[in-house]
Amino acid sequence: xxxxxxxxxxxxxxxxxxxxxxxxxxxxxxxxxxxxxxxxxxxxxxxxxxxxxxxxxxxxxxxxxxxxxxxxxxxxxxxxxxxxxxxxxxxxxxxxxxxxxxxxxxxxxxxxxxxxxxxxxxxxxxxxxxxxxxxxxxxxxxxxxxxxxxxxxxxxxxxxxxxxxxxxxxxxxxxxxxxxxxxxxxxxxxxxxxxxxxxxxxxxxxxxxxxxxxxxxxxxxxxxxxxxxxxxxxxxxxxxxxxxxxxxxxxxxxxxxxxxxxxxxxxxxxxxxxxxxxxxxxxxxxxxxxxxxxxxxxxxxxxxxxxxxxxxxxxxxxxxxxxxxxxxxxxxxxxxxxxxxxxxxxxxxxxxxxxxxxxxxxxxxxxxxxxxxxxxxxxxxxxxxx
DNA sequence: AACACGGGGGC
DNA sequence: GCCCCAGTGTT
Numbered sequence: 251x252x253x254x255x256x257x258x259x260x261x262x263x264x265x266x267x268x269x270x271x272x273x274x275x276x277x278x279x280x281x282x283x284x285x286x287x288x289x290x291x292x293x294x295x296x297x298x299x300x301x302x303x304x305x306x307x308x309x310x311x312x313x314x315x316x317x318x319x320x321x322x323x324x325x326x327x328x329x330x331x332x333x334x335x336x337x338x339x340x341x342x343x344x345x346x347x348x349x350x351x352x353x354x355x356x357x358x359x360x361x362x363x364x365x366x367x368x369x370x371x372x373x374x375x376x377x378x379x380x381x382x383x384x385x386x387x388x389x390x391x392x393x394x395x396x397x398x399x400x401x402x403x404x405x406x407x408x409x410x411x412x413x414x415x416x417x418x419x420x421x422x423x424x425x426x427x428x429x430x431x432x433x434x435x436x437x438x439x440x441x442x443x444x445x446x447x448x449x450x451x452x453x454x455x456x457x458x459x460x461x462x463x464x465x466x467x468x469x470x471x472x473x474x475x476x477x478x479x480x481x482x483x484x485x486x487x488x489x490x491x492x493x494x495x496x497x498x499x500x501x502x503x504x505x506x507x508x509x510x511x512x513x514x515x516x517x518x519x520x521x522x523x524x525x526x527x528x529x530x531x532x533x534x535x536x537x538x539x540x541x542x543x544x545x546x547x548x549x550x551x552x553x554x555x556x557x558x559x560x561x562x563x564x565x566x567x568x569x570x571x572x573x574x575x576x577x578x579x580x581x582x583x584x585x586x587x588x589x590x591x592x593x594x595x596x597x598x599x600x601x602x603x604x605x606x607x608x609x610x611x612x613x614x615x616x617x618x619x620x621x622x623x624x625x626x627x628x629x630x631x632x633x634x635x636x
Numbered sequence: 637a638a639c640a641c642g643g644g645g646g647c
Numbered sequence: 648g649c650c651c652c653a654g655t656g657t658t
Binding site for chain 3: 456
């Protein structure tokens, strides 16, 4: 018979204490090794928690190590360069995270003298720290009695309690958070919250059937008792992606590539990309445009050849880009090359389609590799020319 | 409450 | 091809 944590609307203290012991014991024995784990450094906790938002542990580890090497303390980070931070984040996704981190770092330095606050409310007021992350930092770094409910905990707890609410809804999350709060022990708050999370990550999984046979808390689990593991958690349908066609233009001139910087807001904010335009255009049309292009002529640049590259796809959470691409190799039409004749104040090329070359510049391949974050959406082409 | 916001890995 | 991931900010 299942041991109930709540009976007749009331917490069953004895069972709750047994649950806490089982979970803690399991966690302390089985927890995975992570570079930020079991180090008392709220800055590390914060960096890791931000990186772990919607991102797997294995992906995060190398990013985390590079990050703390370059920015060992929150004070170092507060002085960080945007372009450098973006480079450190390249490929991790959700780039507003790192932008918000710098804002938060400055606030921690100015308002809290470089020490992260320990109160949930104070943590939540920092940019990029929401309900989950505040609870995680408060409990892991400071042993505060606060819940930390992420996707793992939602899965574990809907199963344990048999909650059939849609976990995408705020209502369900609120119920679960409330439930977790009542389960919190008086000590080992960080381990308890991480135990719940770890359980969801390694045993109480969705993609694969959960490994209930070795679960430390299966005796408290309603889904286990009634064999509802496959039915829980309930999650609403994912949003449909909208499709966008794009033509990518990869201009090369000797050792240089033409890149442009994306807007500071919106998708892939501030990252670099190859110029691209809406829709798919044919090679003949492209040739015609390029031959008439005034600025190319002014720079004594002519098209040496055009190669159609392989189509590729970039999938985001809400959009899909269907990409076609041309590599356009340019040459100097005049005399022995003196390098590209582009002056400091005039390093823009303009095609009739204005957006194509906006915010762009020529950059030597070597610099691109070292210093520029190009959106992974273009990785097939980056590989082709870098 | 709904949507914007990435990229990789598992099945 | 679909789903998921140690979520948050904006509208």
